[in-house]
Amino acid sequence: GNSVTQMEGPVTLSEEAFLTINCTYTATGYPSLFWYVQYPGEGLQLLLKATKADDKGSNKGFEATYRKETTSFHLEKGSVQVSDSAVYFCALSHSGAGSYQLTFGKGTKLSVIP
Amino acid sequence: AAGVIQSPRHLIKEKRETATLKCYPIPRHDTVYWYQQGPGQDPQFLISFYEKMQSDKGSIPDRFSAQQFSDYHSELNMSSLELGDSALYFCASRGGRSYEQYFGPGTRLTVT
Numbered sequence: 001g002n003s004v005t006q007m008e009g010p011v012t013l014s015e016e017a018f019l020t021i022n023c024t025y026t027a028t029g030y031p032s033l034f035w036y037v038q039y040p041g042e043g044l045q046l047l048l049k050a051t052k053a054d055d056k057g058s059n060k061g062f063e064a065t066y067r068k069e070t071t072s073f074h075l076e077k078g079s080v081q082v083s084d085s086a087v088y089f090c091a092l093s094h095s096g097a098g099s100y101q102l103t104f105g106k107g108t109k110l111s112v113i114p
Numbered sequence: 115a116a117g118v119i120q121s122p123r124h125l126i127k128e129k130r131e132t133a134t135l136k137c138y139p140i141p142r143h144d145t146v147y148w149y150q151q152g153p154g155q156d157p158q159f160l161i162s163f164y165e166k167m168q169s170d171k172g173s174i175p176d177r178f179s180a181q182q183f184s185d186y187h188s189e190l191n192m193s194s195l196e197l198g199d200s201a202l203y204f205c206a207s208r209g210g211r212s213y214e215q216y217f218g219p220g221t222r223l224t225v226t
Contacts, residue, residue, distance in 0.1 A: 032213040034214075036217075042219065043204060043217045043218055043219040043220045044157070044204065044206075044217040045217070046214055046215070046216065046217075049213065049214060051213055089156060089157075093213060093215075099145060099147070099162040099164060099169040099170040100145075100208065100213065100215075101147055101159040101162055101170055101172065102147075102149075102157070102159065102206075102215060103159070104156040104157050104158075105156060106155075106156050107156050
């Protein structure tokens with residue numbers, strides 16, 4: 001079946017540091033890939049997406065590239081801010097899964113300190 | 115822009131009681147999803163509806179049922195509540211050929 005593996009957290013960085021959160025997936029065919037962010041006490045917000053190999057999703061300074069050869073979709077940001085502190089979920093959806101429901105990774109908690 | 119609306123935002127129930135959670139998708143979105151997120155866990159897919167018909171089923175207990183109505187809103191009915199049902203319940207909606215799901219703020223259910 002489909003699965004997503006994320007690097008274990010928590011991750012603590014100083015402001016303006018470089019961020020990488022690793023994400024790899026297992027799926028047949030060509031899933032769509034997503035990063036969602038969850039701020040404390042809030043719901044899930046779509047951060048970025050990529051729907052085919054070599055696509056790069058980007059938003060708010062975050063980027064991730066769909067790498068089919070390594071089945072990866074790592075999240076990066078060049079300079080994090082305190083306001084980026086949140087839990088980040090990598091997810092996939094697949095047309096073979098009926099209704100394109102999302103399969104999530106376990107989440108990575110990011111804390112950015114001033 | 116209109117977002118997904120969920121009600122209530124918080125709900126406290128006792129064991130063996132029933133609960134009903136409501137979801138109002140983004141206008142013109144035809145697919146609704148329900149997810150359950152336990153404390154410190156990732157969201158788990160429960161069930162989905164497309165054009166008022168159940169389209170897929172995940173790890174939804176038999177004690178739970180759901181439906182989508184003619185106005186596209188959806189309700190998740192939970193009976194014989196157990197302590198382990200305490201979680202955040204998210205509704206998400208998707209429209210047309212878009213791959214993107216948009217989540218509501220969630221309903222936090224506490225079973226005591």
